[in-house]
Amino acid sequence: MGPAISARGVVKSFGQLRVLDELTLNIPRGVTYCLLGPNGSGKTTLIRAIVGLLKLDAGDLKVLGTPVSRVQEIYSKIGYMTQHKALYPDLTLQENLEFFAGLYGIGKQEREQRIVELLKMVNLQDLRRRLAGALSGGMYQRLSLACTLIHEPELLLLDEPTVGVDPRLRQTFWEYFERLASDGKTVLITTHLMDEAEKCRIVGYMKAGKMTAVGSPDDIKRQAGLKPHLELWLKDLEGDCARLRSEGYEIEILDGVASLRLESHEQIKSVLEIVSPLDMRLKEPMLEEAFLQLSEAA
Amino acid sequence: MIQVSLSRIGVVALRVVRQLKRDRRTIGLIAFAPIVLMVLFGYALSGEMSGVALGLVDEGGHPALRSHLEGIEDFGILRLGSESDAELLISQGRLNGAVVLQPEEVRVLLDASSLQISQAILAAAQSGAQEEAASLQKPGVVITRYLFGYDLEMMDTVGPAILGLVVFFFTFINAAISFIRERSQGTLEKFMVSPLSRVEIVLGYVLGFSLFTLLQSTTTLLVVTFGFKVPMRGNPLTALAVVLLLGAGALVLGSFLSNFARSEFQVVQFIPLIITPQIVLCGVWWPMQSIPEFIRPISYMLPLTYAGDALREVMLKGSSLTEILFPDLLALTVFFLVFFAAATLMLKRQMY
Ligand SMILES: Nc1ncnc2c1ncn2[C@@H]1O[C@H](COP(=O)(O)OP(=O)(O)O)[C@@H](O)[C@H]1O
Ligand SMILES: [Mg+2]
Numbered sequence: 004m005g006p007a008i009s010a011r012g013v014v015k016s017f018g019q020l021r022v023l024d025e026l027t028l029n030i031p032r033g034v035t036y037c038l039l040g041p042n043g044s045g046k047t048t049l050i051r052a053i054v055g056l057l058k059l060d061a062g063d064l065k066v067l068g069t070p071v072s073r074v075q076e077i078y079s080k081i082g083y084m085t086q087h088k089a090l091y092p093d094l095t096l097q098e099n100l101e102f103f104a105g106l107y108g109i110g111k112q113e114r115e116q117r118i119v120e121l122l123k124m125v126n127l128q129d130l131r132r133r134l135a136g137a138l139s140g141g142m143y144q145r146l147s148l149a150c151t152l153i154h155e156p157e158l159l160l161l162d163e164p165t166v167g168v169d170p171r172l173r174q175t176f177w178e179y180f181e182r183l184a185s186d187g188k189t190v191l192i193t194t195h196l197m198d199e200a201e202k203c204r205i206v207g208y209m210k211a212g213k214m215t216a217v218g219s220p221d222d223i224k225r226q227a228g229l230k231p232h233l234e235l236w237l238k239d240l241e242g243d244c245a246r247l248r249s250e251g252y253e254i255e256i257l258d259g260v261a262s263l264r265l266e267s268h269e270q271i272k273s274v275l276e277i278v279s280p281l282d283m284r285l286k287e288p289m290l291e292e293a294f295l296q297l298s299e300a301a
Numbered sequence: 302m303i304q305v306s307l308s309r310i311g312v313v314a315l316r317v318v319r320q321l322k323r324d325r326r327t328i329g330l331i332a333f334a335p336i337v338l339m340v341l342f343g344y345a346l347s348g349e350m351s352g353v354a355l356g357l358v359d360e361g362g363h364p365a366l367r368s369h370l371e372g373i374e375d376f377g378i379l380r381l382g383s384e385s386d387a388e389l390l391i392s393q394g395r396l397n398g399a400v401v402l403q404p405e406e407v408r409v410l411l412d413a414s415s416l417q418i419s420q421a422i423l424a425a426a427q428s429g430a431q432e433e434a435a436s437l438q439k440p441g442v443v444i445t446r447y448l449f450g451y452d453l454e455m456m457d458t459v460g461p462a463i464l465g466l467v468v469f470f471f472t473f474i475n476a477a478i479s480f481i482r483e484r485s486q487g488t489l490e491k492f493m494v495s496p497l498s499r500v501e502i503v504l505g506y507v508l509g510f511s512l513f514t515l516l517q518s519t520t521t522l523l524v525v526t527f528g529f530k531v532p533m534r535g536n537p538l539t540a541l542a543v544v545l546l547l548g549a550g551a552l553v554l555g556s557f558l559s560n561f562a563r564s565e566f567q568v569v570q571f572i573p574l575i576i577t578p579q580i581v582l583c584g585v586w587w588p589m590q591s592i593p594e595f596i597r598p599i600s601y602m603l604p605l606t607y608a609g610d611a612l613r614e615v616m617l618k619g620s621s622l623t624e625i626l627f628p629d630l631l632a633l634t635v636f637f638l639v640f641f642a643a644a645t646l647m648l649k650r651q652m653y
Contacts (some may be wrong), residue, residue, distance in 0.1 A: 054493075056493060078495055078496050079496050081494060083491060083494040085491060087486060087487025087490070088487065089486055089487035089491040090486065091316070091486070092325055094320060094323075104494075105311075105312030106309060106492075106495050108306075108308060108309070126563060
């Protein structure tokens with residue numbers, strides 16, 4: 004089986020504005036893929052192009068092996084959660100779920116089972132008879148996610164699904180997405196939040212309609228050439244630093260703390276053979292810095 | 302490639318019903334708006350019907366009788382060329398009766414459906430003929446013929462039209478607002494990425510709203526026939542069929558026009574454009590013949606013109622489904638089909 008999504012040279016403009024700019028992207032099946040990028044970078048537009056809501060100006064786009072021009076044929080395999088959180092506020096949670104289940108022709112028994120399971124996952128099981136319009140923003144979001152998952156789609160496209168969801172529940176979401184991925188489903192999530200990206204198997208960084216960096220979070224940091232730093236509090240700052248430098252280490256001194264760039268974590272041991280610090284702290288590089296570096300380079 | 306699944310249409314219809322059912326204000330409007338309108342229009346317009354519209358075909362011989370009739374203040378006299386003209390106008394409900402003057406005899410044509418007015422016309426003709434006979438010293442012959450026309454009670458013409466108007470108005474506004482919401486909530490975009498087709502969406506709405514149209518029409522018909530004593534000479538199911546077809550037309554028109562409004566507020570601004578002309582030009586409050594000729598083509602494009610006519614035919618004359626097929630049902634069907642196509646096409650245009 005080919006990739007879940009493959010895009011080559013995809014272009015989409017709105018008037019003068021080139022929102023997707025020769026974008027190339029490959030998403031294998033069975034992964035959680037995070038599409039990360041600042042607001043306005045074209046994430047929503049890319050998702051809308053994937054589901055066939057936009058006419059592309061150029062490029063080649065395949066979804067689950069089907070060309071995007073015939074994507075309608077596989078709509079029952081796609082779960083699409085819009086940024087709007089499409090729901091009916093004047094229906095109850097149960098009625099909303101029943102409606103979306105009905106669109107996919109899910110039988111009554113299976114439907115009930117799915118509804119119970121999904122409401123539990125989004126932690127709304129006690130509010131089944133409540134009107135959706137009475138839910139708080141985060142709850143509304145969670146119900147929308149449940150409605151999107153009701154037909155067990157093979158490909159999930161979630162546009163900013165965790166906005167307004169509290170961190171603990173977010174963790175539950177991510178675990179659920181991870182489980183879906185290990186069942187062979189593909190989950191594409193857009194976000195502008197860096198910490199969410201860290202949780203995905205693959206992160207694609209999008210800027211001005213282009214993918215500027217793609218890989219696992221660790222890959223990305225490596226690509227950007229970012230290394231962990233060891234911060235050392237030393238008794239004899241000047242002397243210890245001179246000794247370390249003579250061994251070939253790069254050191255910066257900031258506010259009386261020595262910051263030493265590591266090529267790998269194994270180096271920590273050899274550093275400790277040279278000096279014995281009063282205290283020390285390991286600083287891992289941030290994904291954010293990696294993206295900044297990579298997108299400046301691009 | 303258009304695929305239609307009855308089960309998906311049913312799912313959309315069920316959802317529409319659940320939403321409408323929950324909306325107390327709408328339910329109240331469905332039940333009470335027709336009654337309020339009927340009382341308002343019924344009484345506000347009842348004063349206009351005091352006069353008796355009498356046709357006069359004068360083929361000579363009775364100047365005294367003619368001036369007697371012309372002298373009666375309550376009678377509005379319309380001079381006609383032939384007896385068949387008079388018959389036609391009576392059967393259309395535009396005249397209460399007619400008097401045909403011929404040298405040998407006098408014929409009085411009366412509308413069987415309004416006995417009180419018929420009695421008044423007959424009495425006037427007879428007393429005029431008697432006076433004339435007395436002065437001419439020869440017996441006057443007055444022959445009476447009853448025709449089947451409309452009872453010209455104001456409520457009788459207005460009632461069926463109000464039924465049509467209320468259904469049209471309610472369905473149009475609610476459908477337009479619903480489609481605006483589908484768009485602003487993002488649910489429409491979600492449909493676009495689901496097995497639900499555009500045709501199924503619109504048909505689901507038609508089905509869901511039809512249930513409410515039935516409810517509304519039934520209550521309105523009960524009020525009209527029992528409360529306001531408007532006759533129901535035809536089959537009530539035929540009347541319901543007309544109203545359902547009208548409601549379906551209003552729904553697809555509302556769906557189509559929702560594309561040109563950004564908010565529910567803007568939908569309300571369509572009312573003067575869509576609803577008012579129908580009230581004014583549908584030929585209920587003012588007969589079609591009194592509408593200036595250059596505007597009349599518009600009248601013939603409005604669904605309420607045909608629905609009003611069909612309902613009057615069924616309720617007042619007892620016409621059957623086949624008798625109102627042309628032009629009324631045909632016109633309503635064409636209206637529905639045109640805007641059904643337009644509404645579904647516009648749903649597609651959301652994808653640019
Ligand atoms: N339908 C549209 N018409 C015109 N401009 C659009 C349309 N959709 C998106 N855009 C523009 O495209 C850019 C990218 O938008 P979007 O894909 O929503 O970004 P993101 O989801 O990453 O925040 C924005 O500048 C936005 O204004
Ligand atoms: Mg977006």
